[in-house]
Amino acid sequence: DAGVTQSPTHLIKTRGQQVTLRCSPKSGHDTVSWYQQALGQGPQFIFQYYEEEERQRGNFPDRFSGHQFPNYSSELNVNALLLGDSALYLCASSPAGTANQPQHFGDGTRLSIL
Amino acid sequence: EDKVVQSPLSLVVHEGDTVTLNCSYEVTNFRSLLWYKQEKKAPTFLFMLTSSGIEKKSGRLSSILDKKELFSILNITATQTGDSAIYLCAPLAYKYIFGTGTRLKVLA
Numbered sequence: 027d028a029g030v031t032q033s034p035t036h037l038i039k040t041r042g043q044q045v046t047l048r049c050s051p052k053s054g055h056d057t058v059s060w061y062q063q064a065l066g067q068g069p070q071f072i073f074q075y076y077e078e079e080e081r082q083r084g085n086f087p088d089r090f091s092g093h094q095f096p097n098y099s100s101e102l103n104v105n106a107l108l109l110g111d112s113a114l115y116l117c118a119s120s121p122a123g124t125a126n127q128p129q130h131f132g133d134g135t136r137l138s139i140l
Numbered sequence: 141e142d143k144v145v146q147s148p149l150s151l152v153v154h155e156g157d158t159v160t161l162n163c164s165y166e167v168t169n170f171r172s173l174l175w176y177k178q179e180k181k182a183p184t185f186l187f188m189l190t191s192s193g194i195e196k197k198s199g200r201l202s203s204i205l206d207k208k209e210l211f212s213i214l215n216i217t218a219t220q221t222g223d224s225a226i227y228l229c230a231p232l233a234y235k236y237i238f239g240t241g242t243r244l245k246v247l248a
Contacts, residue, residue: 030182059235059236061238066240067240067241068144068228068230068238068239068240068241069183069228069236069238070238071235071236071237071238074235082234082235084235114181116182116183118236128174128185128188129174129185129236130185131176131182131183131184132182133181133182134181134182
């Protein structure tokens, strides 16, 4: 039973570029959330997707956008990259009705901005 | 504004010691509180606490929630070097709100 998988594992970009990160949820899960984890900090919620729609959003600018596909996989897009976007980006999945179900995390994508 | 505070921020102990990690929160529309362990990459799920005063246990780890005083604790007894990690507390409202975490280092 595959868990949450993310790709790529590492990525190096320069300021101003754009990036797309990918996530496949755990089998049986249909809700996907994205988090940004800066060094020494806890994960910060970016947004959550369910039924191919953004359901909740944290305090992140519009440069951060996402998508969910019919097979429940998801992408995180970041435009006009800034040095401060360097972080570990985590994807987490859960079954519908997150209230009583823990999220399961992928290993993340380490994004470095030069 | 929702707030989660974990203490201590970091802790160094020797194998066999017992540790208590704290998490206090102020979250609107609170549903439950989760604890995660993060080593190098993915946070791994430890506990989900929904009711006050009911201790959850898994081996040497245990946790309890106080919804009146808005805090939770995570206890680890007889610590081992493999317990070295960042422990994250995450109250769940309509989204998870993570604390900064407690960095635990267990020395042999």
